Amino acid sequence: MELGKKKIISTILRYVVLTAVGLLMVYPLIWMFGATFKVNNEIFSGIGFIPKNPTLDGYKNAMKSYGGEINLMKSMFNTYSYVIPKVVFTVVSATVTAYGFGRFKFKGRDFLFAVLMSTLFLPQVVLNVPQYILFNNFGWVDSSLYLPIIVPTIFATDTYFVFMLIQFLRNVPKELEEAAKIDGCNVVQTLWKIIVPMLKPAMVSCALFQFMWSSNDFMGPLLYVSTPAKYPAAIFVKLSMDADTGFDWNRVLATSLISIIPSLVVFFLAQNTFVEGISAGGVKG
Structure with a gap:
């Protein structure tokens, strides 16, 4: 039973680490997608990817x-x-x-x-x-x-x-x-x-x-x-x-x-x- 708990904990920790590393690797692409809807001032105002005032000017231009x-x-x-x-x-x-x-x-x-x-x-x-x-x-x-x-x-x-x-x-x-x-x-x-x-x-x-x-x-x-x-x-x-x-x-x-x-x-x-x-x-x- 103790061995089974250790295996479960090990699996959970492994997936937590993999998920964290995966998000860290993918985040630049996510930020890039969000930045396409921002204006210049907002792009350089922070690292958040959700635009406050979305605009489609980037795709139009x-x-x-x-x-x-x-x-x-x-x-x-x-x-x-x-x-x-x-x-x-x-x-x-x-x-x-x-x-x-x-x-x-x-x-x-x-x-x-x-x-x-x-x-x-x-x-x-x-x-x-x-x-x-x-x-x-x-x-x-x-x-x-x-x-x-x-x-x-x-x-x-x-x-x-x-x-x-x-x-x-x-x-x-x-x-x-x-x-x-x-x-x-x-x-x-x-x-x-x-x-x-x-x-x-x-x-x-x-x-x-x-x-x-x-x-x-x-x-x-x-x-x-x-x-x-x-x-x-x-x-x-x-x-x-x-x-x-x-x-x-x-x-x-x-x-x-x-x-x-x-x-x-x-x-x-x-x-x-x-x-x-x-x-x-x-x-x-």
Whole structure:
């Protein structure tokens, strides 16, 4: 009986701590939502999130055009016109590359894998100048198809995702592939029918990471997009800040909140698979 009471008390304390930490982590987002209904003076008057004199001016002004031929809805369309292809190409290229390094032995594999992993230590700021020169010579800068942003993902340039999938692939029994080979499956069929279903949690994790990172990317579009009508939401939010006349912070916060809604929706829809992929990828079977 004493043991049962201790277990109940331990469970209650655990949930109290988790709830407190959860509220602490979520509160900035709650405050941001409440601040979209406040005026500047009220926003900076305290940390409370409930507005005293609610106003919809923030959302009304968020829908206005800033920077010429661009508005919030168009900027969000621009964002996902390159984010979705990036996600698809990243998952496909990373899966194929991970399968090649994880399951096949070929001359120079260890050296090539070491080179691949070494790219994890290269900061993006080091690559910006040579990549810009390369893409500019190709005539891709300010491309309507966002080629400098999309094309590199076709070649598995996101090494982190390749490494994640290789780690997950180590938990997949090789006997399944041997059985598929006996049944007459070739390499491509084995990858599609056996490996891909087993890698689904890890692939969803890669897709979610790429989706959120690409949606929030500011430097990439800033370098390669120069036409205002092609600007994504990340740049549009910056454009909505007018340093000359002062910021309407409710408009800035409303613009930011609307722009992150798709990322929040996608994450919560796939959170179970995402957590499964992250946890399983860190455990070697």
